[in-house]
Amino acid sequence: MKYAIITGASKGLGESIAKHLLQEQIAVVSVSRTENEELKNIAISKGMDYKHISCNLSLETEIQEVFMEIAHCLFEKNPTEILLFNNAGVIEPIQKVGNLDQTPIIRNIKVNLIAPILITNLFLSKAQLTNTKVTVINVTSGAAVRSIEGWSVYCSSKAGLNMFTQTTAIEQAELKTENTIIGFSPGIMDTGMQETIRSSSEAAFKELEKFKEFKEKNLLLETDAVASRLIDLVLRGTPESGRVYHIKELLES
């Protein structure tokens, strides 16, 4: 039996990942601040095990409490594999360095980088005492490897997430565990995050017009198509630990 934990499954890419996993008969634990009623109804109609747990991923004490409980409940069932999708993310602050406010800087780093590190650490720690394989999928961004003016904090948090992924993979290989950790860069998708980007100002974000054009010209990827390729890789492929996959290569393969 496999279980999946998805952070940020209330909307956007996380919601699509959850739908695909339920379709594949994989039990889902969704973690975000708000609940997605549609996911709950899909799970009920399929008779699938599904749970939403409210957690603010910018609060480390909440993360510790909530994920200790999730880990306890899941490892107790002795599953063959736990899939951990660190998907929740925030783009803000969109602003040039020198004009940044402290609170959104800290929130960004906490949600995009510290939360995935804390959760992965907890699950790999618990896995040591069991026969359960843990597969971690860290949702990153092209912004991790390309400097984008106005996105310094987002670029930095995602670059940190890539390095965390690669370093953890080396350690797990050295320890000769079965655990796998990959990064996944989903491309530019039609989600709330893109709405936030389009509502920023050109003074803060130089590429604003380009991103508005992506929407106008219908160039944004649909989250369902992106999630479908990711789930194919994770369930039917052989993901290479430490590698950061880009949606482009999965769409071309």
Ligand SMILES: NC(=O)c1ccc[n+]([C@@H]2O[C@H](COP(=O)([O-])OP(=O)(O)OC[C@H]3O[C@@H](n4cnc5c(N)ncnc54)[C@H](OP(=O)(O)O)[C@@H]3O)[C@@H](O)[C@H]2O)c1
């Ligand atoms: N959209 C793109 O073009 C794009 C491109 C490259 C990478 N990405 C990455 O893809 C991932 C998904 O993005 P998306 O576009 O689907 O974003 P989205 O539609 O804005 O959804 C973000 C998700 O993160 C959750 N979240 C945000 N802050 C949270 C907090 N403090 N605590 C708990 N959950 C929180 C939200 O849940 P609640 O609000 O319910 O808490 C929501 O479910 C992110 O990691 C993003 O960086 C997106």
